[in-house]
Amino acid sequence: MLVPSASARRAVWAAFFLLFLPVFALPLLVIAAASFAADWSGALPSHLTLTNYQDIAQGSAPTALLTSVLTALAAGAAALVIGTWAALAAERLGRRARRLLDTLFLLPVAVPSVVVGLSLLVAFSRPPFLLNGTPQIVITAHTVLVTAFAHQSVTAALGRLDPAYEQSAAGLGARPSYVLWRVKLPLLLPSLTAAAGLCFALSMGELSATMMLYPPDWMSLPVQIFAATDRGSLFTGAALAVALMATTLLVLAGVARIRTRAGYR
Numbered sequence: 001m002l003v004p005s006a007s008a009r010r011a012v013w014a015a016f017f018l019l020f021l022p023v024f025a026l027p028l029l030v031i032a033a034a035s036f037a038a039d040w041s042g043a044l045p046s047h048l049t050l051t052n053y054q055d056i057a058q059g060s061a062p063t064a065l066l067t068s069v070l071t072a073l074a075a076g077a078a079a080l081v082i083g084t085w086a087a088l089a090a091e092r093l094g095r096r097a098r099r100l101l102d103t104l105f106l107l108p109v110a111v112p113s114v115v116v117g118l119s120l121l122v123a124f125s126r127p128p129f130l131l132n133g134t135p136q137i138v139i140t141a142h143t144v145l146v147t148a149f150a151h152q153s154v155t156a157a158l159g160r161l162d163p164a165y166e167q168s169a170a171g172l173g174a175r176p177s178y179v180l181w182r183v184k185l186p187l188l189l190p191s192l193t194a195a196a197g198l199c200f201a202l203s204m205g206e207l208s209a210t211m212m213l214y215p216p217d218w219m220s221l222p223v224q225i226f227a228a229t230d231r232g233s234l235f236t237g238a239a240l241a242v243a244l245m246a247t248t249l250l251v252l253a254g255v256a257r258i259r260t261r262a263g264y265r
Contacts, residue, residue, distance in 0.1 A: 028245070034238035052239035061224060061240055065247060068220040071135070072203035075142035079199045080192065082143070083150030087158055088180075102155075105148040117141055117209030135218040141209040146199040153198065157191035190259050197255035204248045 035052055037045030056062075086105065090098045108116050120141050124131035131137035165187060169179045185192075207222040214223060221244050228237035 031238050031241050031245075034235055035242045037235050037238075040235075052235050055236060056239050056243065060219070061221070061243065064219050064221045064224045064240075065243060067135075067218055068204055068222070068244070069247065069251075071139055071142055071218075071220060072200045074139045075146060075203045076196050076199035078139070078143045079147040079150045080196050083147050083152075083195065084154045084188075084192065086151050087154040088184075090155065091158060102151075105151045108144050109148045113141075113145055113206065113208040114212060116144055117212035120144070120209075121212055132213075133215045135215065137213050138210055138215075138218055138220070141213055142203040142206055145206060145209060146202045149198050149202065150195040153191055153195035154188065157188050161187055193255055193259040197252050197259075200251055200255070201248050204244065 033045050034040065036048045036050070038047035038049045038051065040046065083105070086101060090101050093101070120137060121132060123129070124137055124140070131140065161184070165183055166179050169183045170176075174183070205222060206220075207226060210220055210223055211226070214220065221240060225237050225240045225244065228234075228240060
């Protein structure tokens, strides 16, 4: 173990919780408490109520949540396919070509997402690729922003993959396509599911590029949260944020279960 002493381990755990609680857990707890508040004039919320959740259930929040989920599923699936294909193709390239490919995928992450949104707005506002004002341009923006994470995850998994499995299958006469679909991809399944979960979570919370691109009939939940807080409805925005977090965590829990089963195959 890195910390062999029991007293030192206790000190490390204490330091961890002292850092974790105020930096990571406390903001989420504040949001959860605010979602049940009708007023907050002191250290704790007062007049606890379910009105905030009743309001969002009767409004456009369910539609916005469905929009976010559909966008994240489409963008996550596209990013997983593109990132996996690029990682597999990069195995046959030289070192410089692989570095160039990594740079191309990481470039949208290295710049602010609002720049990505603006670039897509300019690029797809004229024929023949007229996507401005459609849900497709939002999905495209999310795909561009999250594909780098899928590509990096699959690339790292390929680096850890034992080539003996492929060599054994090829030595037994298996065709390259059979080796890919029946040997390599099943071995990569835990990493593929993890990459899919990460892409989904990142897409669910994306705001900056979405704000520049979304049409009125394709408003995601993060955009609605921003709109609610911008007009001063902080407690309604907190309830929307809790709904967003709960949905994302529920999907990630399902992905983690699939990943665990894949790891035991």
